[in-house]
Amino acid sequence: MTLRSWEDVSGEVELEADVVIVGTGPGGAAAARVLAEGGRRVVMLEEGPARPRFAPNYANIMRYHMQEGGSMVALGDAAIGVAAGRGVGGGTLVNSAICWRTPDAVLEGWTEVLGGDARFRPQAMAPVYDEISEIIGVTKTNPDIAGENNLLIVRGARALGLEADLLHRNTPGCVGCGICNLGCPSGGKASVDRNLIPMARAAGALVQGDTKVTKILVEGGRARGVSGLVRHTDDRRVVGTVTVRADTVVLAAGAVGTPRLLHVAGLADQLGPRVGKGLHLHPGNAVMGLCDHEVRMWKGATQGAYFLDPDLPDVLPHTLSMPPGALLMMMGGQGSVAKERLRQMGHMAGCLVMVSDKGEGTVSANADGTANLSYYFEDVDIQNMRAGLKRTCEVLLAGGVKRLLVPIVGVGWVDGIDEAFAAIDAADVTRYQGMYAAHPMATCRMGQSLDDSVVAPDGQAHGLPGLYITDSSIFPTSLGVNPQLTTMAMATILAEGMLG
Ligand SMILES: Cc1cc2nc3c(=O)[nH]c(=O)nc-3n(C[C@H](O)[C@H](O)[C@H](O)COP(=O)(O)OP(=O)(O)OC[C@H]3O[C@@H](n4cnc5c(N)ncnc54)[C@H](O)[C@@H]3O)c2cc1C
Ligand code: SF4
Incomplete structure (x- = not known):
């Protein structure tokens, strides 16, 4: 045995x-x-x-397959959720199998x-x-199972003259069910x-x-x-x-x-x-977009596309997708607001801005053996995050998005690029919403x-x-x-x- x-x-x-x-x-x-x-x-x-022990819901994956039940947070300039598998x-x-x-x-x-x-x-x-x-x-994501959420990013970035493509992933049997982060139910992920x-x-x-x-x-x-x-x-x-x-x-x-x-x-x-010193995180934050046409971000390769901007060498934007339940939770709202959001969800696209960080943090242990995490940004990381979010807004609009949701506390849907840029420029890191990191390292x-x-x-x-x-x-x-x-x-x- x-x-x-x-x-x-x-x-x-x-x-x-x-x-x-x-x-x-x-x-x-x-x-x-x-x-x-x-x-x-x-x-x-x-x-x-x-x-x-896979099942298609977050409670299950947190319980069995995320370290510390998915509750790790690095505290410092901001609160950054830190994820690691188990x-x-x-x-x-x-x-998400990106390689x-x-x-x-x-x-x-x-x-x-x-x-x-x-x-x-x-x-x-x-x-x-x-x-x-x-x-x-490892193979390049097949366009047949990529899904509109990924294709929109490639289309938008290329329209702006940027390098963009479907990502290489270790998913030889992928059928594009979009739930890599809940465990692959079909065995398509290697x-x-x-x-x-x-x-x-x-x-x-x-x-x-x-x-x-x-x-x-x-x-x-x-x-x-x-x-x-x-x-x-x-x-x-x-x-x-x-x-x-x-x-x-x-x-x-x-x-x-x-x-x-x-x-x-x-x-x-x-x-x-x-x-435990020198923790880097690749901190990330996402811009969401609302389209007239149907996207269904939960259909297709989970995170299957990227773009690059030569002016932002330390920024790697790639697709963000979520199953409907997680998306609704992220959007929040109750009653008629939640109902309206449910209606919008099928038309939403998402793109994550990941920064190669110079900021650092620490990992030690609490008395009960759980991890104690801290993290502090360098100014250049915030500048990169800001510039990456702005570029991503442009890419999403060029790909077919009509309205933008920037990850800043208190700013809802905005209709145009000027409003989005103003909100991003005005916010310091303490107002960034949903900052997340799945690449602890170093x-x-x-x-x-x-x-x-x-x-x-x-x-x-x-x-x-x-x-x-x-x-x-x-x-x-x-x-x-x-x-x-x-x-x-x-x-x-x-x-x-x-x-x-
Ligand atoms: C949601 C999510 C999405 C990601 N997407 C991508 C992606 O698309 N592409 C990519 O390149 N990377 C991605 N990553 C990051 C990538 O998975 C990690 O960087 C990688 O798994 C790190 O490998 P590792 O061997 O360092 O540690 P881990 O993969 O974290 O493995 C460590 C293992 O050690 C076990 N362990 C911990 N403490 C103990 C202990 N005391 N005793 C016994 N066992 C212990 C843990 O349970 C875990 O199974 C993602 C991560 C997450 C969480
Ligand atoms: S979970 Fe779905 S999207 Fe991810 S590799 Fe498996 S089949 Fe593909």
């Missing part, structure tokens, strides 16, 4: 392995595949359910940060991106529980779900294993503990989960002053020394031999593009290094 849940554990269970991996998202899955296929005895421990497959279970390669300039910058270490240079990453893309089935993790299991890896790691074992000055609590998937009562002894411990609990665990396990100080950065980073270029912690990190917390900077593919590529390279 290589996939176990709470049902397979009672009392204290002890396992031995060469490598124990904490977390089964892109970073954990990619590392597990390489290490297991390289002959290592691998055990993966995952807090969330062993098998998907379960065997991690964020890939609930993400970008990190721009060469960003990767070259990392080489400099790493003192010339070339393992993540564009030339080194390219074949790994190719290999992973093949495994997870989340890592459908490829990298089965590959690791086929090579002998054991995957244990429902198990939250709380302790990292340290003996003789090096990491020697981990232990965690096993809980019933539904009622969350503790049914046992699992301890895994291994000479290599790989943390891949995500950019919130990994620093949170280091704090909970009492190792944050030993691993240096940068643990909280245990890779670098040259304990003073400026947590792990070395080989992924091993400066402060604790035998402890590696292979998830999105190791990025030395913000990426500027959606991070899953880069996380998988980096974890692959780091795991190959561990094999020696």
Whole structure:
């Protein structure tokens, strides 16, 4: 048996392995595949359910497949909702499957940060991106299932002379049902529980779900294993503990989960002053548009289109879609107002403005073990957000939208571009509504020394031999593009290094 849940554990269970991996998202899955296929005895421990518990509603996905029930908020200049997935497959279970390669300039910058270490240079990453893309089935979104919400953005941006296209996604069997964030009901999305993790299991890896790691074992000055609590998937009562002894411990609990665990396990100080520091988020905010024609934003590829403005290199606008229930909740209103909004919903389009941020935050742990998040913008992020929102208004209008809903508190539908621009220019960040981030990263950065980073270029912690990190917390900077593919590529390279 290589996939176990709470049902397979009672009392204290002890396992031995060469490598124990904490977390089964892109970073954990990619590392597990390489290490297991390289002959290592691998055990993966995952807090969330062993098998998907999908149902087409938000309450279900929050309960089973979002870390901390989807309630994480980074407080600082504003309140930013922070999302991270949970379960065997991690964020890939609930993400929109967008696949970008990190721009060469960003990767070259990392080489400099790493003192010339070339393992993540564009030339080194390219074949790994190719290999992973093949495994997870990355292809360009098929226009036949894209849906009007995506097509409108491409049409509008191209009309303004901007680069725009349908996105590449790891969705080889997509039928365009538009609910990637609730879990793919048809299996059309190639989340890592459908490829990298089965590959690791086929090579002998054991995957244990429902198990939250709380302790990292340290003996003789090096990491020697981990232990965690096993809980019933539904009622969350503790049914046992699992301890895994291994000479290599790989943390891949995500950019919130990994620093949170280091704090909970009492190792944050030993691993240096940068643990949980430097949080980037790719903060995002959306413009909605109302059309005369029917859009039905919930039909088609969930987030299937983007545009780029050469004057805004740190802004990546892409489609925003929501199922009707979530859209109604976002719009608010009661009685006749809600009725009017229900009527409008089928004619609404959405575009998210995502910023490659220079602002930073922190992740630590509260006394109850939950994450404590803060975040503060740099001025340039606000300028980029403002300029991106304005450009997006223009794109939506050019694509066929007649009225605009800008994400500013107290500003309702506006009819023209002047009114939209005035509202955006007048608002400071405290008045931005619905700020959201699904790309936490860079909280245990890779670098040259304990003073400026947590792990070395080989992924091993400066402060604790035998402890590696292979998830999105190791990025030395913000990426500027959606991070899953880069996380998988980096974890692959780091795991190959561990094999020696
Ligand atoms: C709604 C949403 C949409 C997104 N859309 C996209 C997209 O379209 N394209 C893209 O590139 N990226 C997208 N992302 C981001 C992407 O999914 C993440 O960047 C990626 O999953 C991060 O990978 P990771 O390995 O660092 O961590 P995660 O995927 O977060 O995996 C960490 C895993 O560790 C587990 N864990 C945490 N703590 C513990 C513990 N103590 N013990 C045991 N297990 C633990 C968690 O349950 C989780 O399963 C999206 C994310 C979300 C939430
Ligand atoms: S749009 Fe629907 S079918 Fe396509 S990948 Fe997402 S959830 Fe699956």
